[in-house]
Amino acid sequence: MAKAKNERPVILITNDDDITSKGIRSLVEAVQDLGKVVVVAPNTPQSAMGHAITIGSPLRMNKMEIFADMGVEAWQTSGTPVDCVKLAVDKILHRKPDICLSGINHGANHSINVIYSGTMSAAMEAAIEGIPSIGFSLLDYSYDADFTASKQIVHKMVSELLQQKNLDKHFLLNVNIPALPPEKIRGIKICKQAYAKYEEDFTERLDPHGKKYYWLTGEFKNFDKAKDTDVWALEHKYVSAVPVQFDLTNYSVKKLLEKSKLFQ
Amino acid sequence: MAKAKNERPVILITNDDDITSKGIRSLVEAVQDLGKVVVVAPNTPQSAMGHAITIGSPLRMNKMEIFADMGVEAWQTSGTPVDCVKLAVDKILHRKPDICLSGINHGANHSINVIYSGTMSAAMEAAIEGIPSIGFSLLDYSYDADFTASKQIVHKMVSELLQQKNLDKHFLLNVNIPALPPEKIRGIKICKQAYAKYEEDFTERLDPHGKKYYWLTGEFKNFDKAKDTDVWALEHKYVSAVPVQFDLTNYSVKKLLEKSKLFQ
Numbered sequence: 001m002a003k004a005k006n007e008r009p010v011i012l013i014t015n016d017d018d019i020t021s022k023g024i025r026s027l028v029e030a031v032q033d034l035g036k037v038v039v040v041a042p043n044t045p046q047s048a049m050g051h052a053i054t055i056g057s058p059l060r061m062n063k064m065e066i067f068a069d070m071g072v073e074a075w076q077t078s079g080t081p082v083d084c085v086k087l088a089v090d091k092i093l094h095r096k097p098d099i100c101l102s103g104i105n106h107g108a109n110h111s112i113n114v115i116y117s118g119t120m121s122a123a124m125e126a127a128i129e130g131i132p133s134i135g136f137s138l139l140d141y142s143y144d145a146d147f148t149a150s151k152q153i154v155h156k157m158v159s160e161l162l163q164q165k166n167l168d169k170h171f172l173l174n175v176n177i178p179a180l181p182p183e184k185i186r187g188i189k190i191c192k193q194a195y196a197k198y199e200e201d202f203t204e205r206l207d208p209h210g211k212k213y214y215w216l217t218g219e220f221k222n223f224d225k226a227k228d229t230d231v232w233a234l235e236h237k238y239v240s241a242v243p244v245q246f247d248l249t250n251y252s253v254k255k256l257l258e259k260s261k262l263f264q
Numbered sequence: 265m266a267k268a269k270n271e272r273p274v275i276l277i278t279n280d281d282d283i284t285s286k287g288i289r290s291l292v293e294a295v296q297d298l299g300k301v302v303v304v305a306p307n308t309p310q311s312a313m314g315h316a317i318t319i320g321s322p323l324r325m326n327k328m329e330i331f332a333d334m335g336v337e338a339w340q341t342s343g344t345p346v347d348c349v350k351l352a353v354d355k356i357l358h359r360k361p362d363i364c365l366s367g368i369n370h371g372a373n374h375s376i377n378v379i380y381s382g383t384m385s386a387a388m389e390a391a392i393e394g395i396p397s398i399g400f401s402l403l404d405y406s407y408d409a410d411f412t413a414s415k416q417i418v419h420k421m422v423s424e425l426l427q428q429k430n431l432d433k434h435f436l437l438n439v440n441i442p443a444l445p446p447e448k449i450r451g452i453k454i455c456k457q458a459y460a461k462y463e464e465d466f467t468e469r470l471d472p473h474g475k476k477y478y479w480l481t482g483e484f485k486n487f488d489k490a491k492d493t494d495v496w497a498l499e500h501k502y503v504s505a506v507p508v509q510f511d512l513t514n515y516s517v518k519k520l521l522e523k524s525k526l527f528q
Contacts, residue, residue: 050346051314051379058469058477082314082380086464086480112392114512115315116346128376128461160526171517188527192513197392200350205322213322216350241527243517248378249456253435253507262424263452263505 009035009098009162012088012126016046016081016105016118019066019074023104026147027136030154031101032070034162038097039067040088043076047107049118051125052080061087081122089129099162100126103136104150106143110176110230110240111196111222120174120244127172128246132161134172139234140179149182153239157188174242178234189238194229196222273299273362273426276352276390280310280345280369280382283330283338287368290411291400294418295365296334298426302361303331303338304352306345311371313382315389316344325351345386353393363426364390367400368414370407374440374494374504375460375486384438384508391436392510396425398436403498404443413446417503421452438506442498453502458493460486 011031015024019041028037043062060078067074075092077084081102089096105119114120123135134157138150157175161167174193178185198218205213222231230240257263275295279288283305292301307326324342331338339356341348345366353360369383378384387399398421402414421439425431438457442449462482469477486495494504521527 045320047319049314050316050385052316053314053380053480055311055480056309058479059466060475060477083480087466087478090464090466091468091478112510115388115392115510116317121314124379128379157527164526168517172514190518190521190527192515192518193511195511200354202323202351202354204355211324213324214351214355215322216317216319216347241521242512243514243521244512245514245517246376246379246512247457247459248506248508248510248512250436250507250509251456253432253509254454254456257454257505257507262428263421263454 010093011035011037012093012097012100013037013039014041014081014084014102014122016042016049016122018042018045019064019076021106022144023106023147026151027101027104027154028067028070028072030151031158032072034159035098037072038093039072039074040084040092041076042081042084043078046080046118049080050116051082051121053082054079059083059087061091081118082125085122085125096129096131099158100131100133101136101158104147105137106145107137107141108139108176109135109137109174110234111194114174114193114244123172124244124246127170130169132167132169132171134175136175136177138177138179149180149185150177152182153177172244174244176230176234176240178237180237184237185239186237188241189233191230191233191240191242192228193242194222194224194231196220196224196231274357275299275301276357276361276364277301277303278305278345278348278366278386280306280313280386282306282309283328283340285370286408287370287402287411290415291365291368291418292331292334292336294415295422296336298423299362301336302357303336304348304356305340306348307340307342310344310382313344314380315346315385317346318343323347323351325355345382346389349386349389360393360395364395364397365400365422368411369401370409371401371405372403372440373399373401373438374498375458378438378457378508387436388508388510391434394433396431396433396435398439400439400441402441402443413444413449414441416446417441436508438508440494440498440504442501444501448501449503450501452505453497455494455497455504455506456492457506458486458488458495460484460488460495
């Protein structure tokens with residue numbers, strides 16, 4: 001992906017927390033010296049939107065001055081994170097960016113969260129389109145989370161990737177960063193997705209009219225004892241980096257079913 | 265999964281088109297003789313919701329008489345398809361069903377659509393929870409689609425699966441059915457997910473106040489020339505059945521990155 005001399009790579013940035021969040025500002029700050037940054041992000045929080053797209057209603061898009069202090073072009077949209085990537089490519093850039101970065105998410109997207117996460121779905125959308133992409137998440141949900149270490153890690157990883165000459169166009173990475181100061185982080189570990197998930201529970205309440213309603217809650221549980229998982233790495237103070245694919249075919253079951261008489 | 269004598273399997277049914285759609289009624293009709301059917305489905309259309317869950321607002325749930333003619337219990341919820349599965353397990357069944365069926369979707373969910381589809385996300389949620397699951401889709405988007413062939417295929421596949429003694433609890437299948445009469449369908453093919461997707465385009469319009477808005481549109485393109493894909497099977501009048509996994513780790517890239525000096 002090395003660019004010709006004087007040609008700066010185009011870096012598309014999006015997120016799911018919304019364009020005003022501290023996480024996306026930190027991401028812009030971390031990579032602004034690495035290329036021409038363009039931000040296209042949702043105008044409302046879109047966490048847990050998964051790979052939702054907007055087909056039943058039209059989308060709005062407005063230019064914003066929010067990153068003018070860094071000379072960075074920014075657009076907010078009424079769509080989901082996935083819509084943002086599509087709009088960016090088709091209506092703003094009119095080309096594919098050289099890389100797409102999503103985040104930095106306020107909160108973890110390791111293990112099964114990759115499936116629910118708007119941050120990772122935006123990154124996956126880019127990878128499907130043939131744009132190498134990374135989703136970044138910090139293990140701190142707070143509005144005012146400290147992104148100091150995250151920014152260093154983002155800068156290191158993105159600058160190394162931009163120097164790769166033969167990066168696969170569908171390259172997709174799910175990066176989670178422990179909520180620690182830089183000097184406490186032990187390094188970056190290439191991992192697999194842990195089988196760890198939320199054990200759901202619903203909090204049942206009565207509205208003022210006596211009718212029931214339910215809040216989704218849950219407790220996180222790790223069922224995966226392997227040591228090369230993202231959950232293991234994060235628990236041991238490493239940054240986890242999981243290469244992700246969008247071919248969901250289960251090839252081993254495919255082979256079994258082809259040999260069996262089921263459905264024949 | 266063979267049940268003790270007299271013990272009927274519990275079959276959870278959901279969808280993304282909403283509980284009043286013809287597709288979900290066809291699914292109930294197709295399997296009602298195979299077990300105790302319980303329906304928990306959205307009260308509004310939730311197509312293209314992907315794996316979205318509802319965390320920012322509470323959920324409502326109401327019992328309905330919509331399938332009383334078949335003696336089938338039914339609940340509508342204000343949530344996404346994934347929410348429906350979670351609510352069904354935790355608040356309605358108070359146990360895991362023996363199998364979860366999602367659909368029958370009005371429209372295709374082959375190839376990359378597996379990632380955007382609410383139908384498949386509901387089925388995947390069940391599989392993550394350890395409930396074998398199948399998503400069914402008919403290649404006909406019309407409100408009044410003909411589900412005659414689909415019902416025969418669903419009955420055959422579900423009755424065969426219910427007889428399997430050692431079915432993996434995370435078993436997940438993405439089944440697409442061509443819009444053809446039963447005698448024209450050539451059989452069921454075990455497939456992989458094609459790399460085929462929509463090439464997006466946005467239709468730009470002006471509102472009465474002169475402001476732009478955008479409709480997401482697109483043209484479907486198949487980039488995959490392999491003959492064991494779902495798109496190939498459907499084009500050749502087969503039902504496609506793709507075994508699906510929710511571990512998104514790209515293990516071959518993981519191996520490459522572990523050997524490389526990137527990020528070290």
